[in-house]
Amino acid sequence: MKNTYKWFLFMSLWIFTACDSLLDIDPEFTQDAENFFNTEEDFNRAIIGVYDMMQPAYLNIWIGEIASDNSIAGGESVNDSRGLHEIESMTHGGVNDELRAVMRVNYTGIARANYIFENQDKLDFPGKSVILAEAKMMRAYFYFNLVNYFGDMPLIVDRRLSINEISNTPRTPKTEVYQQIEADLNEAKEVLPATANEIGRLTSGAAKALLGKALLYQSKYAEAAAVLGELIDGNQGGYGLFSDYTTLFYATNQNVAEDVFTIQFSGLQGGDYGCLTCLNGNAAVGFHSIRLYNGPLYADGNSYNLPTQDLYDSFQEGDIRRDATALNLDEFIAAQPNAADITYAIGGGGHTGFFNNKYIKRLDERGLPDDDLTSPLNYRVIRWADVLLMAAEAFQRSGNDGRARTELNKVRSRVSMPAINSSGDALYQSILNERRFELSGEGYRFFDLVRTGQAADRINGFEVGKHELFPIPQVEIDLAGGVWSQNPRY
Template sequence: MKYIHQWSLVLLFGTATACDSLLDIDPEYTQDAENFFNTEEDFNRAIVGVYDMMQPAYLNLWIGEIASDNAIAGGESVNDSRGLHEIENMSHGGVNDELRAVLRVNYTGIARANYLFENQDKIDFDGKDLILAEAKAIRSYFYFNLVTYFGDMPLIVDRRISINEIPNAPRTPKAEIYAQIESDLHEAIAVLPWTVSETGRMTKGATMALLGKTLLYQGKYAEAATLLGELIDTNEAGYALFQDYETLFLVQNENVSEDVFTIQFSGLQGGDYGCLICLNGNAAVGFQSIRQYTGPVYGDGNSYNLPTDDLYQAYEAGDIRRDASILNLEAFIAAQPNPDEITYAIGGGGHTGYFNNKYIKRLDELGLPDDDLTSPLNYRVIRWADVLLMAAEAFQRSGNDERARTELNKVRDRVSLSPVSNSDEALYLAILEERRRELAGEGHRFFDLVRTGQAAEKIDGFVSGKHELFPIPQVEIDLAGGNWEQNPGY
């Protein structure tokens, strides 16, 4: 987190790349609990360690777009992050570095949260209930990621698990995982405040939004409508749509009224390619920027996660969100006063002519010292427009078209588009299309297509009954003694 996430927590927690075990990422006995959790400061350091494991947000951003019809993998070649190219082509299997990273990162975060709960009774102090509520909310986020990607997974709460226990840790049915997520989030909502003094900490609103999303993904539309409607109607945090969509994703407009659940990044500390999850900066930004670019406005990068023409053409005429979300590079160059002086390179991993204009390197937003890895641009996990559209969907699916149109049209009015007057299935489809245009490039598309049953129609190579879930990394199955069955079709 921007406010304190630069603290070193290696002594307490190690790193997520240092161990072959998924369920016990941090080295055993690195920090004896008898010598820790003895002060309020220890608990504060520990919760920062939990927050830190949200930093690899680039994984969700890339996979959520590249697995869908929104983007291709790009990069230097098809061997550059091969796992992303396999995901793009729906040829991914049990050997995939990016999918293994998803598993490892989220279980690392869970282990860190559970370490807090193991020791929650060691001391008492004012504010401990807030720290534990934060830990429950963030643990829910990690479990939500795991169940969304992989379905049934081992559910471990309130304790870490030893490497020796892994072969006996069965995969828990996803319904039980969702039940735990809901329980944790309800308990956190009851404790967390609407606003916080330290930017980046979990709030009541962020936790309600995550619970609403959890309910929506399970098809619990009436419950989701009730909860999200309460969030919208109560709104003691003062959430609102930021009126200038074209500048919403600039660093200068971070932590504004639209930000509900945001992962904070800093550009003030370096990192290296050997541990992308160790960075304080947003790795997605440099990777998604223009390869070997020299020219105004933008910085050079690695041309990952390139939007498709299908996405570019999906916008209505006059929708300002298209150019705010997608950089049409040749059109941009042609509009400059010195187009002949602007150059860039095309990577061998694919080229569409488009770049993600929300998470891209800009010359006046560079981090230090390696601006490929130190972008200060925050990642918005859930913003207010997403809340309104999730509510619109939940209301429509539970029979309240009038309220659904109200929430949908708030999003359209922000960008001066005419209101939608549809009803029934036409309204539902309009809401889903609005999600694509509003949230383009933010990592939601694949999961939206899967949960709404549209993936086979929209994604080339998608096999129903298989690709709704990603495969469990084979190395983790091996580490579990072969007791975890692979997901169907892999």
């Protein structure tokens, strides 16, 4: 989505400022819908308001990595974003700013989408069906985030929720939420275009990819294989693997054939540290970057989300994805002709010697005026390599090892790694390992470990029966009048 269209709908900052109610947009009866949704432009402005709420994607990058074996929280000190340090150590509970932000951001996106559906019959115009399909796909995306973080969640469809109803709105079973996710995506994929006429707009390929992912996360392997196989075989969007993995995450290589579902960012300021959700830029990038760094290629930042030695060592010999994923800073500096002149600082929140080399600030990619907050690096929610690996997993789990090897080896061939020829459980584990090699640093690792039952073996402090889900923020339980129960063992 071009950020020149960025528009904060009526309820832009309700989530963190004037209103302290999770499911309500504004105090009851303050919305003047009679003066809105009367023109095509009103609907276009409204859908941009829904796109806007995908931009706090830095939360997924941070939590999906830091909660896993891939990263530590880092930062200036253990009190710097304490919630991330608690997530790293698996000591997080119902009071956690980052987890509360996840819930509120996603429900804000749902509320904005539902506001459109609440008023969808007020006006007909060419292209309205595409706007509604975009809203359905984004609503599915927001609910997908919520069920994977928190499990059962209140399901509100096609309307906003009055503040007076909140205390009587129970958590909806996760299976029912997934039914709505599937329904929204199945409808959206039939309406959205194969290719967008504006960079960043959603496509049928993006909807199919997210549907395949939602099915995979529910262990509906045969259904996921059918959806993802159709996407790969038809490939109406012209998707493909970018040739040079080492530069794939450079700003100059954005919106390429590998990008299936991407959240767009720009180098404009937007918000500030008091409102990270207001930013136009990708906040993760500045936070990931090297503290007080002074040297070539990279710019300084805040040393968050630091890759672990375990991740670095997991890569096979000769795999170029290792250095493209985890920057070994001291090794990089030693290779420079002016190594003695290059300096950086170590934060008190932990140091591994590695930095996230996918979402990191480079000297020629800085925004203005505060380049810690204004990175133009897009967030790739789903890229083509992920589609191929999800398909490989779905085919293998549904009994088609041959097709699974085909899709897996496409990903390995791109980085000149030898083909995998195994079958059965060995092939399955190779696919899961490949997801780590290919996708680390992008926010998927924790959820992959949980859904495949490997989290307890890989994550220090992980307790089976507890940490598969994050806790419901206690303040939201209180605001809901105690109708919402806390997740087990929190």
